[in-house]
Amino acid sequence: MAARDLSNLAALIGVQGANAALPLIVFPHLLSVAGHDHYARIAISEALALAVLTVALYSFDIDALERVVGLQPGRDTAAISRAFSGVLLARLIMFSIGATVALSGCALLAPQLVVPLAWWLLLPLSHVLQSAWMFQGLERNAPIATAMIISRISGIVLILAFVTGPNDSLRVPAFVGVTALLGAISLLTYARLAYGLRLCRVPQSELAGLFRRGRTIFLGNASVFMYRDLNVVLLGSAGAGAAAVAAYSMAEKLIKGLQAAARPLNQLFFPKALGALSALAAGPAGARADRRSLRVLLRLTVPQWLALAGLVALLALASWAFADSVPLLRDLPERAAIAALLVAMVPAVFFGVGNFMLGSVGLNHLGERRYMFFSLLTVGALNILICQALALGFGAPGAAAAFVLSEVLLAVFVWTRYLRPADTGATRA
Numbered sequence: 001m002a003a004r005d006l007s008n009l010a011a012l013i014g015v016q017g018a019n020a021a022l023p024l025i026v027f028p029h030l031l032s033v034a035g036h037d038h039y040a041r042i043a044i045s046e047a048l049a050l051a052v053l054t055v056a057l058y059s060f061d062i063d064a065l066e067r068v069v070g071l072q073p074g075r076d077t078a079a080i081s082r083a084f085s086g087v088l089l090a091r092l093i094m095f096s097i098g099a100t101v102a103l104s105g106c107a108l109l110a111p112q113l114v115v116p117l118a119w120w121l122l123l124p125l126s127h128v129l130q131s132a133w134m135f136q137g138l139e140r141n142a143p144i145a146t147a148m149i150i151s152r153i154s155g156i157v158l159i160l161a162f163v164t165g166p167n168d169s170l171r172v173p174a175f176v177g178v179t180a181l182l183g184a185i186s187l188l189t190y191a192r193l194a195y196g197l198r199l200c201r202v203p204q205s206e207l208a209g210l211f212r213r214g215r216t217i218f219l220g221n222a223s224v225f226m227y228r229d230l231n232v233v234l235l236g237s238a239g240a241g242a243a244a245v246a247a248y249s250m251a252e253k254l255i256k257g258l259q260a261a262a263r264p265l266n267q268l269f270f271p272k273a274l275g276a277l278s279a280l281a282a283g284p285a286g287a288r289a290d291r292r293s294l295r296v297l298l299r300l301t302v303p304q305w306l307a308l309a310g311l312v313a314l315l316a317l318a319s320w321a322f323a324d325s326v327p328l329l330r331d332l333p334e335r336a337a338i339a340a341l342l343v344a345m346v347p348a349v350f351f352g353v354g355n356f357m358l359g360s361v362g363l364n365h366l367g368e369r370r371y372m373f374f375s376l377l378t379v380g381a382l383n384i385l386i387c388q389a390l391a392l393g394f395g396a397p398g399a400a401a402a403f404v405l406s407e408v409l410l411a412v413f414v415w416t417r418y419l420r421p422a423d424t425g426a427t428r429a
Helices: 003-058 077-109 109-120 122-130 130-139 142-162 170-195 204-228 231-238 241-282 291-322 335-345 347-365 369-394 396-418
Strands: none
Touching: 003 077, 003 109, 003 142, 003 170, 077 109, 077 122, 077 130, 077 204, 077 347, 077 396, 109 122, 109 170, 109 204, 109 241, 122 170, 122 204, 122 231, 130 241, 142 170, 142 241, 142 347, 170 291, 170 396, 204 347, 204 369, 204 396, 231 241, 231 369, 231 396, 241 291, 241 335, 241 347, 291 347, 291 396, 335 347, 347 396
Protein backbone atom coordinates (compact mmCIF):
# COMPACT_ATOMS: atom_id res chain seq x y z
CA MET A 1 0.00 0.00 0.00
CA ALA A 2 1.42 3.40 -1.02
CA ALA A 3 2.39 5.98 1.59
CA ARG A 4 -0.43 8.27 0.41
CA ASP A 5 -2.93 5.44 0.81
CA LEU A 6 -1.68 4.77 4.33
CA SER A 7 -1.98 8.46 5.20
CA ASN A 8 -5.52 8.66 3.83
CA LEU A 9 -6.47 5.41 5.56
CA ALA A 10 -5.14 6.74 8.88
CA ALA A 11 -7.17 9.93 8.44
CA LEU A 12 -10.32 7.99 7.54
CA ILE A 13 -9.81 5.78 10.59
CA GLY A 14 -9.54 8.93 12.67
CA VAL A 15 -12.81 10.28 11.25
CA GLN A 16 -14.72 7.06 11.82
CA GLY A 17 -13.08 6.52 15.19
CA ALA A 18 -14.23 9.95 16.33
CA ASN A 19 -17.74 9.37 14.97
CA ALA A 20 -17.92 5.95 16.61
CA ALA A 21 -16.43 7.00 19.96
CA LEU A 22 -19.01 9.67 20.58
CA PRO A 23 -22.14 7.45 20.69
CA LEU A 24 -20.22 4.57 22.26
CA ILE A 25 -19.27 6.78 25.20
CA VAL A 26 -22.12 9.29 25.33
CA PHE A 27 -25.15 7.03 25.05
CA PRO A 28 -24.11 4.51 27.73
CA HIS A 29 -23.33 7.47 29.99
CA LEU A 30 -26.73 9.01 29.27
CA LEU A 31 -28.53 5.73 29.94
CA SER A 32 -26.68 5.33 33.25
CA VAL A 33 -27.35 8.83 34.57
CA ALA A 34 -30.73 9.70 33.03
CA GLY A 35 -32.66 6.42 33.00
CA HIS A 36 -34.76 4.67 30.38
CA ASP A 37 -37.44 7.32 29.81
CA HIS A 38 -35.15 10.29 29.17
CA TYR A 39 -32.79 8.09 27.15
CA ALA A 40 -35.63 6.85 24.90
CA ARG A 41 -36.69 10.43 24.12
CA ILE A 42 -33.16 11.44 23.15
CA ALA A 43 -32.63 8.26 21.10
CA ILE A 44 -35.89 8.56 19.13
CA SER A 45 -35.31 12.25 18.38
CA GLU A 46 -31.79 11.39 17.18
CA ALA A 47 -33.25 8.80 14.80
CA LEU A 48 -35.51 11.49 13.33
CA ALA A 49 -32.49 13.78 12.89
CA LEU A 50 -30.78 10.95 11.01
CA ALA A 51 -33.76 10.93 8.66
CA VAL A 52 -33.14 14.63 7.98
CA LEU A 53 -29.45 13.83 7.45
CA THR A 54 -30.40 11.25 4.82
CA VAL A 55 -32.51 13.86 3.04
CA ALA A 56 -29.83 16.55 3.29
CA LEU A 57 -26.91 14.44 2.05
CA TYR A 58 -29.01 13.37 -0.96
CA SER A 59 -26.86 11.24 -3.29
CA PHE A 60 -23.68 13.29 -3.21
CA ASP A 61 -21.53 11.06 -1.00
CA ILE A 62 -21.72 8.59 -3.90
CA ASP A 63 -22.02 10.50 -7.17
CA ALA A 64 -20.45 13.89 -6.34
CA LEU A 65 -17.14 12.30 -5.37
CA GLU A 66 -16.32 11.40 -8.96
CA ARG A 67 -16.63 15.08 -9.96
CA VAL A 68 -13.39 15.89 -8.10
CA VAL A 69 -11.43 12.62 -8.42
CA GLY A 70 -8.13 13.44 -10.14
CA LEU A 71 -8.38 17.21 -9.55
CA GLN A 72 -5.68 19.09 -7.66
CA PRO A 73 -6.14 22.16 -5.41
CA GLY A 74 -4.33 25.09 -6.96
CA ARG A 75 -4.30 23.70 -10.48
CA ASP A 76 -8.03 22.94 -10.58
CA THR A 77 -9.38 25.36 -7.96
CA ALA A 78 -12.11 26.72 -10.22
CA ALA A 79 -13.48 23.26 -11.05
CA ILE A 80 -13.37 22.16 -7.41
CA SER A 81 -15.12 25.37 -6.29
CA ARG A 82 -17.85 24.90 -8.89
CA ALA A 83 -18.48 21.30 -7.82
CA PHE A 84 -18.40 22.28 -4.13
CA SER A 85 -20.83 25.18 -4.57
CA GLY A 86 -23.39 23.16 -6.49
CA VAL A 87 -23.45 20.33 -3.96
CA LEU A 88 -23.50 22.69 -0.96
CA LEU A 89 -26.48 24.66 -2.30
CA ALA A 90 -28.37 21.48 -3.17
CA ARG A 91 -27.78 20.04 0.28
CA LEU A 92 -28.82 23.23 2.06
CA ILE A 93 -32.10 23.18 0.13
CA MET A 94 -32.75 19.56 1.08
CA PHE A 95 -31.78 20.19 4.71
CA SER A 96 -34.24 23.08 4.95
CA ILE A 97 -37.05 20.93 3.58
CA GLY A 98 -36.24 17.93 5.78
CA ALA A 99 -35.84 19.97 8.97
CA THR A 100 -39.11 21.82 8.40
CA VAL A 101 -41.05 18.61 7.83
CA ALA A 102 -39.49 16.83 10.83
CA LEU A 103 -40.07 19.68 13.28
CA SER A 104 -43.62 20.26 12.02
CA GLY A 105 -44.44 16.55 12.33
CA CYS A 106 -43.11 16.41 15.88
CA ALA A 107 -45.01 19.54 16.85
CA LEU A 108 -48.25 17.87 15.75
CA LEU A 109 -47.65 14.27 16.86
CA ALA A 110 -44.96 14.26 19.58
CA PRO A 111 -44.34 17.74 21.05
CA GLN A 112 -41.93 16.35 23.64
CA LEU A 113 -39.47 15.59 20.81
CA VAL A 114 -39.35 19.09 19.31
CA VAL A 115 -36.61 20.57 21.53
CA PRO A 116 -34.20 17.59 21.44
CA LEU A 117 -34.77 17.26 17.69
CA ALA A 118 -33.99 20.95 17.15
CA TRP A 119 -30.62 20.49 18.87
CA TRP A 120 -29.92 17.23 17.01
CA LEU A 121 -30.55 19.00 13.68
CA LEU A 122 -27.29 20.89 14.12
CA LEU A 123 -25.54 17.56 13.46
CA PRO A 124 -26.92 17.03 9.92
CA LEU A 125 -26.30 20.72 9.24
CA SER A 126 -22.64 20.21 10.15
CA HIS A 127 -22.39 17.28 7.72
CA VAL A 128 -23.86 19.46 4.98
CA LEU A 129 -21.32 22.22 5.57
CA GLN A 130 -18.18 20.15 6.06
CA SER A 131 -18.37 18.54 2.57
CA ALA A 132 -16.49 15.36 3.46
CA TRP A 133 -17.15 14.00 -0.06
CA MET A 134 -14.87 16.67 -1.53
CA PHE A 135 -11.91 15.88 0.75
CA GLN A 136 -12.41 12.17 0.14
CA GLY A 137 -12.50 12.63 -3.64
CA LEU A 138 -9.35 14.76 -3.54
CA GLU A 139 -7.75 12.09 -1.32
CA ARG A 140 -6.88 14.73 1.29
CA ASN A 141 -8.55 13.41 4.40
CA ALA A 142 -6.26 14.79 7.13
CA PRO A 143 -8.08 18.15 7.49
CA ILE A 144 -11.49 16.58 7.97
CA ALA A 145 -10.03 14.02 10.38
CA THR A 146 -8.52 16.82 12.48
CA ALA A 147 -11.74 18.86 12.60
CA MET A 148 -13.88 15.80 13.31
CA ILE A 149 -11.67 14.44 16.09
CA ILE A 150 -11.45 17.80 17.88
CA SER A 151 -15.19 18.47 17.65
CA ARG A 152 -16.20 14.98 18.78
CA ILE A 153 -13.76 14.93 21.70
CA SER A 154 -15.03 18.35 22.76
CA GLY A 155 -18.62 17.07 22.72
CA ILE A 156 -17.69 13.99 24.76
CA VAL A 157 -15.81 16.02 27.38
CA LEU A 158 -18.67 18.49 27.77
CA ILE A 159 -21.24 15.70 28.14
CA LEU A 160 -19.24 13.73 30.68
CA ALA A 161 -18.63 16.89 32.67
CA PHE A 162 -22.08 18.48 32.59
CA VAL A 163 -24.62 15.68 32.03
CA THR A 164 -25.02 14.16 35.48
CA GLY A 165 -28.74 13.46 35.86
CA PRO A 166 -32.13 13.22 34.11
CA ASN A 167 -32.60 17.00 34.03
CA ASP A 168 -29.41 17.35 31.96
CA SER A 169 -30.47 15.03 29.14
CA LEU A 170 -31.13 17.86 26.65
CA ARG A 171 -27.51 18.89 26.97
CA VAL A 172 -26.49 15.77 25.04
CA PRO A 173 -27.91 16.84 21.64
CA ALA A 174 -27.00 20.47 22.40
CA PHE A 175 -23.32 19.74 23.06
CA VAL A 176 -23.04 17.29 20.16
CA GLY A 177 -24.75 19.62 17.71
CA VAL A 178 -22.90 22.81 18.63
CA THR A 179 -19.42 21.24 18.65
CA ALA A 180 -20.09 19.48 15.34
CA LEU A 181 -21.24 22.72 13.75
CA LEU A 182 -18.17 24.59 14.99
CA GLY A 183 -15.96 21.83 13.55
CA ALA A 184 -17.67 22.11 10.17
CA ILE A 185 -17.24 25.89 10.09
CA SER A 186 -13.54 25.54 10.92
CA LEU A 187 -13.15 23.01 8.10
CA LEU A 188 -14.80 25.36 5.60
CA THR A 189 -12.44 28.11 6.73
CA TYR A 190 -9.45 25.82 6.19
CA ALA A 191 -10.63 24.89 2.68
CA ARG A 192 -10.97 28.59 1.83
CA LEU A 193 -7.50 29.49 3.12
CA ALA A 194 -5.53 26.40 2.06
CA TYR A 195 -7.21 25.50 -1.25
CA GLY A 196 -8.55 28.88 -2.34
CA LEU A 197 -12.05 27.37 -2.33
CA ARG A 198 -14.79 29.89 -3.02
CA LEU A 199 -18.51 29.92 -3.49
CA CYS A 200 -19.68 30.21 -7.08
CA ARG A 201 -23.00 31.09 -8.63
CA VAL A 202 -24.85 27.89 -9.49
CA PRO A 203 -27.17 28.09 -12.53
CA GLN A 204 -30.64 26.65 -11.99
CA SER A 205 -30.09 24.21 -14.84
CA GLU A 206 -26.98 22.80 -13.16
CA LEU A 207 -28.74 22.54 -9.81
CA ALA A 208 -31.66 20.74 -11.43
CA GLY A 209 -29.19 18.41 -13.13
CA LEU A 210 -27.60 17.53 -9.78
CA PHE A 211 -30.97 16.59 -8.32
CA ARG A 212 -32.02 14.68 -11.44
CA ARG A 213 -28.84 12.63 -11.73
CA GLY A 214 -28.84 11.68 -8.07
CA ARG A 215 -32.52 10.94 -7.54
CA THR A 216 -32.28 7.14 -7.70
CA ILE A 217 -29.29 7.00 -5.33
CA PHE A 218 -31.06 9.41 -2.97
CA LEU A 219 -34.24 7.35 -2.94
CA GLY A 220 -32.07 4.29 -2.39
CA ASN A 221 -30.38 6.01 0.56
CA ALA A 222 -33.82 6.86 1.95
CA SER A 223 -34.68 3.18 1.64
CA VAL A 224 -31.48 2.30 3.52
CA PHE A 225 -32.64 4.56 6.34
CA MET A 226 -35.90 2.62 6.40
CA TYR A 227 -34.10 -0.60 7.34
CA ARG A 228 -30.96 0.61 9.16
CA ASP A 229 -32.08 3.57 11.23
CA LEU A 230 -35.87 3.42 11.55
CA ASN A 231 -36.16 0.31 13.70
CA VAL A 232 -35.85 2.14 17.02
CA VAL A 233 -38.78 4.37 16.01
CA LEU A 234 -40.78 1.33 14.86
CA LEU A 235 -40.00 -0.43 18.13
CA GLY A 236 -41.31 2.53 20.10
CA SER A 237 -44.42 2.78 17.94
CA ALA A 238 -45.07 -0.94 18.50
CA GLY A 239 -45.59 -0.19 22.18
CA ALA A 240 -42.30 -1.53 23.50
CA GLY A 241 -41.40 -0.05 26.86
CA ALA A 242 -38.63 2.46 27.45
CA ALA A 243 -36.33 -0.32 28.72
CA ALA A 244 -36.72 -2.32 25.47
CA VAL A 245 -36.18 0.79 23.34
CA ALA A 246 -33.08 1.69 25.37
CA ALA A 247 -31.61 -1.84 25.09
CA TYR A 248 -32.17 -2.03 21.33
CA SER A 249 -30.89 1.51 20.81
CA MET A 250 -27.69 0.75 22.73
CA ALA A 251 -27.09 -2.47 20.76
CA GLU A 252 -27.71 -0.57 17.53
CA LYS A 253 -25.22 2.13 18.60
CA LEU A 254 -22.58 -0.54 19.21
CA ILE A 255 -23.28 -2.14 15.82
CA LYS A 256 -23.02 1.24 14.15
CA GLY A 257 -19.71 1.72 15.94
CA LEU A 258 -18.52 -1.51 14.34
CA GLN A 259 -19.82 -0.32 10.97
CA ALA A 260 -17.95 2.94 11.47
CA ALA A 261 -14.77 0.96 12.18
CA ALA A 262 -15.21 -0.82 8.82
CA ARG A 263 -16.02 2.36 6.89
CA PRO A 264 -12.44 3.68 6.45
CA LEU A 265 -11.61 0.63 4.33
CA ASN A 266 -14.86 1.15 2.40
CA GLN A 267 -13.84 4.74 1.72
CA LEU A 268 -10.25 3.83 0.88
CA PHE A 269 -11.33 1.20 -1.66
CA PHE A 270 -14.16 3.31 -3.11
CA PRO A 271 -11.99 5.35 -5.55
CA LYS A 272 -10.02 2.19 -6.37
CA ALA A 273 -13.24 0.37 -7.24
CA LEU A 274 -14.25 3.26 -9.52
CA GLY A 275 -10.86 3.04 -11.22
CA ALA A 276 -11.14 -0.73 -11.67
CA LEU A 277 -14.62 -0.43 -13.16
CA SER A 278 -13.46 2.37 -15.45
CA ALA A 279 -10.62 0.13 -16.66
CA LEU A 280 -13.15 -2.60 -17.42
CA ALA A 281 -15.35 -0.15 -19.29
CA ALA A 282 -12.39 0.96 -21.42
CA GLY A 283 -11.71 -2.63 -22.51
CA PRO A 284 -13.15 -4.28 -25.61
CA ALA A 285 -15.90 -6.07 -23.67
CA GLY A 286 -16.99 -2.99 -21.71
CA ALA A 287 -18.31 -3.19 -18.17
CA ARG A 288 -21.64 -4.43 -16.89
CA ALA A 289 -22.94 -6.21 -13.81
CA ASP A 290 -21.71 -9.72 -14.55
CA ARG A 291 -19.37 -12.34 -13.11
CA ARG A 292 -16.30 -10.52 -14.43
CA SER A 293 -17.22 -7.30 -12.61
CA LEU A 294 -18.12 -9.34 -9.52
CA ARG A 295 -14.64 -10.88 -9.42
CA VAL A 296 -13.02 -7.45 -9.74
CA LEU A 297 -15.08 -6.03 -6.89
CA LEU A 298 -14.66 -9.09 -4.67
CA ARG A 299 -10.88 -8.67 -4.84
CA LEU A 300 -11.44 -5.30 -3.16
CA THR A 301 -14.11 -6.60 -0.75
CA VAL A 302 -12.59 -9.79 0.66
CA PRO A 303 -9.71 -7.94 2.41
CA GLN A 304 -12.32 -5.78 4.14
CA TRP A 305 -14.23 -8.85 5.35
CA LEU A 306 -11.02 -10.38 6.72
CA ALA A 307 -10.05 -7.18 8.51
CA LEU A 308 -13.56 -6.92 9.95
CA ALA A 309 -13.46 -10.52 11.19
CA GLY A 310 -10.18 -9.81 12.95
CA LEU A 311 -11.63 -6.68 14.54
CA VAL A 312 -14.74 -8.54 15.77
CA ALA A 313 -12.57 -11.26 17.32
CA LEU A 314 -10.38 -8.65 19.02
CA LEU A 315 -13.38 -6.74 20.40
CA ALA A 316 -15.01 -9.95 21.64
CA LEU A 317 -11.83 -10.88 23.49
CA ALA A 318 -11.51 -7.39 24.97
CA SER A 319 -15.15 -7.43 26.10
CA TRP A 320 -14.70 -10.78 27.80
CA ALA A 321 -11.54 -9.56 29.56
CA PHE A 322 -12.65 -6.08 30.66
CA ALA A 323 -16.47 -6.06 30.90
CA ASP A 324 -16.40 -6.31 34.70
CA SER A 325 -13.55 -3.87 35.26
CA VAL A 326 -14.59 -0.89 33.10
CA PRO A 327 -17.23 1.13 35.02
CA LEU A 328 -19.00 2.31 31.86
CA LEU A 329 -19.64 -1.32 30.88
CA ARG A 330 -20.00 -2.85 34.32
CA ASP A 331 -22.68 -0.40 35.47
CA LEU A 332 -24.61 -0.23 32.20
CA PRO A 333 -28.35 -0.91 32.72
CA GLU A 334 -29.79 -3.84 30.70
CA ARG A 335 -26.25 -5.11 30.03
CA ALA A 336 -27.24 -8.74 29.44
CA ALA A 337 -30.07 -7.80 27.06
CA ILE A 338 -27.80 -5.41 25.13
CA ALA A 339 -25.08 -8.09 24.79
CA ALA A 340 -27.55 -10.66 23.44
CA LEU A 341 -28.92 -8.20 20.88
CA LEU A 342 -25.41 -7.18 19.87
CA VAL A 343 -24.30 -10.76 19.14
CA ALA A 344 -27.44 -11.35 17.08
CA MET A 345 -26.86 -8.19 14.99
CA VAL A 346 -23.12 -8.61 14.17
CA PRO A 347 -23.68 -10.58 10.91
CA ALA A 348 -25.45 -7.52 9.47
CA VAL A 349 -22.13 -5.64 9.48
CA PHE A 350 -20.48 -8.22 7.20
CA PHE A 351 -23.41 -8.22 4.81
CA GLY A 352 -23.37 -4.41 4.90
CA VAL A 353 -19.73 -4.21 3.73
CA GLY A 354 -20.51 -6.46 0.78
CA ASN A 355 -23.69 -4.58 -0.05
CA PHE A 356 -21.79 -1.29 -0.12
CA MET A 357 -18.98 -2.48 -2.39
CA LEU A 358 -21.05 -4.65 -4.74
CA GLY A 359 -24.24 -2.60 -4.60
CA SER A 360 -23.75 1.07 -3.73
CA VAL A 361 -20.42 1.24 -5.56
CA GLY A 362 -20.68 -1.59 -8.10
CA LEU A 363 -24.25 -1.58 -9.35
CA ASN A 364 -24.59 2.21 -9.19
CA HIS A 365 -21.57 2.60 -11.48
CA LEU A 366 -22.40 -0.26 -13.84
CA GLY A 367 -25.60 1.22 -15.23
CA GLU A 368 -27.79 -0.49 -12.62
CA ARG A 369 -28.93 2.47 -10.54
CA ARG A 370 -32.59 1.74 -11.15
CA TYR A 371 -32.21 -1.91 -10.18
CA MET A 372 -30.27 -0.94 -7.04
CA PHE A 373 -32.91 1.62 -6.16
CA PHE A 374 -35.79 -0.83 -6.49
CA SER A 375 -33.84 -3.40 -4.48
CA LEU A 376 -33.28 -0.92 -1.65
CA LEU A 377 -36.86 0.31 -1.82
CA THR A 378 -38.18 -3.24 -1.64
CA VAL A 379 -35.98 -4.10 1.34
CA GLY A 380 -36.85 -0.85 3.12
CA ALA A 381 -40.59 -1.35 2.64
CA LEU A 382 -40.39 -4.99 3.72
CA ASN A 383 -38.41 -4.01 6.81
CA ILE A 384 -41.15 -1.67 7.99
CA LEU A 385 -43.66 -4.51 7.80
CA ILE A 386 -41.34 -7.19 9.17
CA CYS A 387 -39.92 -5.04 11.97
CA GLN A 388 -43.35 -3.86 13.06
CA ALA A 389 -44.64 -7.43 13.15
CA LEU A 390 -41.59 -8.87 14.93
CA ALA A 391 -41.44 -5.95 17.37
CA LEU A 392 -45.10 -6.46 18.28
CA GLY A 393 -44.49 -10.16 18.85
CA PHE A 394 -40.99 -10.26 20.32
CA GLY A 395 -40.01 -6.70 21.26
CA ALA A 396 -36.34 -5.73 20.94
CA PRO A 397 -35.15 -9.18 19.70
CA GLY A 398 -37.70 -8.92 16.88
CA ALA A 399 -36.34 -5.53 15.83
CA ALA A 400 -32.80 -6.96 15.90
CA ALA A 401 -33.85 -9.91 13.72
CA ALA A 402 -35.42 -7.52 11.21
CA PHE A 403 -32.19 -5.49 11.12
CA VAL A 404 -30.14 -8.53 10.09
CA LEU A 405 -32.75 -9.97 7.74
CA SER A 406 -32.86 -6.71 5.78
CA GLU A 407 -29.12 -6.86 5.03
CA VAL A 408 -29.45 -10.52 4.01
CA LEU A 409 -32.33 -9.75 1.64
CA LEU A 410 -30.40 -6.89 0.05
CA ALA A 411 -27.37 -9.16 -0.46
CA VAL A 412 -29.62 -11.65 -2.27
CA PHE A 413 -30.83 -8.92 -4.63
CA VAL A 414 -27.30 -7.61 -5.27
CA TRP A 415 -25.65 -10.97 -5.95
CA THR A 416 -28.55 -12.07 -8.15
CA ARG A 417 -27.83 -9.17 -10.52
CA TYR A 418 -24.22 -10.22 -11.01
CA LEU A 419 -25.01 -13.93 -11.38
CA ARG A 420 -27.83 -13.65 -13.92
CA PRO A 421 -27.44 -15.47 -17.25
CA ALA A 422 -25.08 -13.69 -19.65
CA ASP A 423 -27.76 -13.11 -22.29
CA THR A 424 -30.22 -11.41 -19.92
CA GLY A 425 -30.69 -7.70 -20.64
CA ALA A 426 -30.00 -5.10 -18.00
CA THR A 427 -32.31 -2.47 -16.69
CA ARG A 428 -30.34 0.72 -17.19
CA ALA A 429 -30.69 3.90 -15.20
